[in-house]
Amino acid sequence: MIAPRTCPICDATIPPDVRPEGTSAADRAFPFCSERCRNVDLLRWSQGKYAITEPLTPDRLLHELGDDPEAVEQLLARESEEEGD
Numbered sequence: 001m002i003a004p005r006t007c008p009i010c011d012a013t014i015p016p017d018v019r020p021e022g023t024s025a026a027d028r029a030f031p032f033c034s035e036r037c038r039n040v041d042l043l044r045w046s047q048g049k050y051a052i053t054e055p056l057t058p059d060r061l062l063h064e065l066g067d068d069p070e071a072v073e074q075l076l077a078r079e080s081e082e083e084g085d
Contacts, residue, residue: 004016005031007031007032007033007034007037008031008032008037008041009032009033009037009040009041010033010037012033012037014030014031014033058076061075061076
């Protein structure tokens with residue numbers, strides 16, 4: 001069974017599509033249930049409320065940068081310079 005879609009802002013169940021895509025207000029607001037929830041999400045982004053909080057470790061950087069140790073060292077050096085300012 002396929003789980004019903006829910007709005008990421010208010011958790012309201014989004015009804016299945018009954019009209020051709022792009023014709024209803026709900027289709028224009030996807031993946032949100034309404035234009036209001038879409039605007040709430042935009043406001044949260046603009047206020048910086050969404051952030052990646054996972055710290056980047058040297059091992060993780062190696063993985064993300066394709067195992068290029070020189071690139072990791074440059075990034076870490078740049079980061080430590082910025083923290084020292």
